Amino acid sequence: MHANRSLYVKSPWQFEMRDNPVGEPGPGQLLVEIKASAVCGTDVAIADRLANDWQSFGHEVAGRVRAVGPGVERFRPFDLVAVDSSAPCGRCPICLPQPFGRGRPDLCRTVASYGGSATRGFGELLLTPHECAVPVPDGLPYETACLVEPLGVSLDLVRTAEIGMADNVLVIGGGPLGLGAAALSRMLGAQQVLLAELSQCAARLRAAEAFGVDGLILTDRTPIREYDFGDRKPTKILVTAPPPMLPDAIAISSFGGVVAFIGIAFGPAATISFDADQFHFNKLQLRASHASPGTHAAEVIRLLTLHPEWGDVLVSHKVPMNRVGESMLRMRDDKSSFVKIVGVNGP
16 A cells, blocks of 8 residues: 545635555556646536535646556656546547447446545545556656646637637636636637626736736626627637636627636526527527546647646646645635646755
8 A cells, every 4th residue: 555645625715635545556557756736617616515514626637647457558757747637538439430430438427436436636646447548758847737627628618618829708707717828819810809707806806917818807897797798799608617607608609709707606506598689590509518438638648748838827726735725725715816626745
């Protein structure tokens, strides 16, 4: 057994470090020495209300391979890796390429994941299926490499909306996923990229400006439905805010526009209503983005290698792993100075 300490959480907002020994990796598994792990909005929801009993958590991970299980050929001890929270199995009829299968690994239902493991991201060691890992080049900081999972979600959202050079893009929600989507939309050459966020989220607004958005909509001062887009109504709207924002997004979309979303409510707010006649006659589309299983990790690593400064923009707080819970409490009480927290082990 390998000694290991993990951060545990129980709602509402209780944290403690516990001994959590880890065995040797089994067939197809890696044992990863965690170097950095980032806090996700899902982790916040877990701490707030979803953890009915004590549990380990965290799923945005980068580190170094300590040991490989039988049958693993892609990785060796000491390899640098980022770990996605899930990956296609690559073997089922949905994953296999045509004519032998459907060729849609993004729709795989027999995914590889460490989600059921007792070891999770906020700890020292992680047992994971090797399919979830992607190599990290030397020189890319761990605290940047651990952004592979959330930026993969942003990339899936942008791909779902099919952002192009003729598009006027509106991103609703300036958290890390929305900021990533804004940066990717700008990189893809969209005509205009606007981001909507609350005025008190100062750090997020600064990050949006660093990513080169064309304008900010402060939604507590100017509601989305009242904003004057002039002759540039959004052709593509990316919603990373909870589902109650979707009716507003639909109402302001241009004729023939696309609304893509990843916002989750975890409760009654997931049920919304909108004017279906308006939706129909304006030829709108509503598309759900759900990057599970993850299929973009290798692409994101290439992007981060080309744009390592993205890590500097998104990571506002780097703290020792045993202080992640404390930092999450600070973020809960002061959203103005936080974009993303990353817990780190060692130098």
